[in-house]
Amino acid sequence: xxxxxxxxxxxxxxxxxxxxxxxxxxxxxxxxxxxxxxxxxxxxxxxxxxxxxxxxxxxxxxxxxxxxxxxxxxxxxxxxxxxxxxxxxxxxxxxxxxxxxxxxxxxxxxxxxx
Amino acid sequence: xxxxxxxxxxxxxxxxxxxxxxxxxxxxxxxxxxxxxxxxxxxxxxxxxxxxxxxxxxxxxxxxxxxxxxxxxxxxxxxxxxxxxxxxxxxxxxxxxxxxxxxxxxxxxx
Numbered sequence: 001x002x003x004x005x006x007x008x009x010x011x012x013x014x015x016x017x018x019x020x021x022x023x024x025x026x027x028x029x030x031x032x033x034x035x036x037x038x039x040x041x042x043x044x045x046x047x048x049x050x051x052x053x054x055x056x057x058x059x060x061x062x063x064x065x066x067x068x069x070x071x072x073x074x075x076x077x078x079x080x081x082x083x084x085x086x087x088x089x090x091x092x093x094x095x096x097x098x099x100x101x102x103x104x105x106x107x108x109x110x111x112x113x114x
Numbered sequence: 115x116x117x118x119x120x121x122x123x124x125x126x127x128x129x130x131x132x133x134x135x136x137x138x139x140x141x142x143x144x145x146x147x148x149x150x151x152x153x154x155x156x157x158x159x160x161x162x163x164x165x166x167x168x169x170x171x172x173x174x175x176x177x178x179x180x181x182x183x184x185x186x187x188x189x190x191x192x193x194x195x196x197x198x199x200x201x202x203x204x205x206x207x208x209x210x211x212x213x214x215x216x217x218x219x220x221x222x223x224x
Binding site for chain 1: 116118144145147149156157158159162164170172204206208209211212213214215216217218
């Protein structure tokens with residue numbers, strides 16, 4: 001079964017510092033990978049997705065992620081954290097191309113300190 | 115706004131009761147998914163419908179059922195509710211390998 005591991009349930013960074021949220025997946029074939037963000041009391045919003053095109057994927061709000069097949073990783077980064085980035089971030093894998101269910105990691109809560 | 119709507123936003127009920135959660139997908143999306151988000155289990159896939167037919171089943175309890183109607187809206191029915199069913203229930207619809215999530219229904223079972 002496919003699985004997603006997010007290292008660190010809580011990450012705290014200073015405003016202006018680099019954000020790095022880690023995600024590793026298990027898959028025998030290159031999957032589709034996603035990062036979603038959830039602000040308090042809201043639904044999930046897609047940040048970015050990897051669908052076997054460019055390995056460096058740029059998303060909304062200045063976030064980007066790099067697909068590394070050799071490391072089975074899809075880490076999320078942002079050069080400079082903003083207070084508004086404080087939220088829960090979920091990495092997800094779609095093991096089969098097409099409209100199939102997502103498998104989510106347990107999430108990482110990002111806190112940004114002024 | 116994702117275009118996916120869910121009602122109600124909040125639901126408070128008692129153990130043993132039955133509730134129905136409603137979801138309307140984005141215009142033109144044929145697939146609807148239901149997910150449950152709880153503190154201990156995280157985000158878990160429950161069930162998927164495609165154009166009125168059940169397409170995939172995840173960790174859905176037998177007390178739970180769903181259906182998708184001809185107008186493509188979907189309902190998730192939860193019966194014989196237990197305290198542990200308290201969670202946030204999300205609906206999503208998809209197109210082109212991308213899922214769009216509704217705002218969720220927060221269910222509290224007292």
